[in-house]
Amino acid sequence: MDDAARIPFTASLAPPRLVVPPGAVDCHHHVYDAATAVAPGAREHASATLADHARLMARLGVQRQVLVQPSTYGLDNTLHLAALRAAGPGRARMVAVVRPDFDAGQAREMAAAGVVGGRANLVQGIPLAPADVAPLARRMADLGWHMQIFAGAALIAELAPVLRAAPCPVVFDHFAQLPLADWAAHPAWAVVMDLVQAGRGWVKLSSPYSLDQAQPAAVTPLAQALVAAAPERMVWDTNWPHPNATTIPDDSALLDLLADWAPDAAQRRAILVDNPARLYGFGT
Template identity: 45%
Template sequence: MKCDSHIHIYDRAFVKAGESQVFVENADVAAYRRVQATIGTQRVVIVTPRVYGTDNAVTVDAIRQLGIDNARGVAVLNPGVTDDELAALNDGGIRGIRFTLYTAKNAAVGFDMVEPLAARIAELGWHVQLHWTAEQIVEHEALLHRLPAKIVFDHRARLPLKDGAHHAAFGIVRGLADAGRAWIKLSGPYLDSTAGLENRYADITPMARAWVQAVPERLVWGSDWPHATETHKPDDAFLLDLLAEWTEDDATREQILVTNPAVLYGFAI
């Protein structure tokens, strides 16, 4: 069963009064079911979007609707989370926590809280998902090596176009992946591309292929639906087709879409 390993669900029923973050319309569970039917995926990993802060109820509810056998979640937390809350999130299908630190305005906590929170969730078998810049990965290399939990790097580890696989972050992340400690998401090509949708994000292809050639057994693919950052939203089937341009054979694509996410997120194989 194929897995879309990175989406966000937006449901107004879970937005608190006074929330100022941008809300994405038509991005609830019913809308995502239509995406699944289009792209032919059956499993999904839902990441709590920042409009909800550290309230992960929308993600847990989406997992319930989609069925915990084929849905998992990644939460956003702060140090105030209790052990009982962690247990409830685990029962609800949460399998990781995300640290969006590439820009301070989107951060729920700082770098100083990554290690303490990682220690708490490692006991549950969860991972830490890092949306960091490549420069931040280099700056905090020692921290990464200390983390007791598995690590998932968002959006190709955000390698800059001018350096790609020659950036020092590539070697750091690859080393962690080779050691069995890290995974990389092939997602969000528009976040770094200057070629744009009209040119099929062609400038992302070399670095995506570099990851595929280096650590195919440590990659998962995500649509990043509903593409909250984009004014002109790409077609999800087109984004999945890009994976065929980044890989050389069906066996590798099967590994990235089926085997790897089953291992990482605990789906039945």
């Protein structure tokens, strides 16, 4: 395949075997601009453009997307808001990073552009911390947004009272970072199950390499357990351009794993189309 067919930050050179249904959503990806200043203490990232991601979506057969503000830019959502507006309201939504006390006028502008949630990335810890989770959840509830949390399983268990009491929907990043063995015995599993089975939580089936960099497919038993427990509360995403991967993965191969995680076609349609339509406010 010639260089024109290559897409940055993916090893994919061909479409996936799995044919996704119309209206499928990539529920988590980023864009980067090497010329944009990074937040203090954050890691830089090479440029990864909206146009590059659009080519990846076309290769995967995905039509819609959710931009997620990374820790790289802290509270400066400018780059992702510009990409959100460029992608358009029929195609894109966004999860921003904001402080619990951020300006109401700014919130209205963000919502009008397609922002539907706020993210607390507690793995990098930039710029929010565990103490911000409870007030952020209250702010998200006031706005009608959800709170997306990226945290290790131990921290999710530690935050159990806060998460169980959250007045807004809670979206767990990247399999809630649950362990690959004996996950049901981990206290974080009970927190996730309480929320998803009560209809107040969601799990992103994404970034399996964050649990095992060498063998992303090792997540399959955990993924199957999550899907079996609450298929109506699962969503899928690429996590492109894979900032937490040690080697660039094959996005087509990662999408094909969904056939193992959710063997039933109706479940896959829910995960790819119907569930994200409800969570992010896309028309079905």
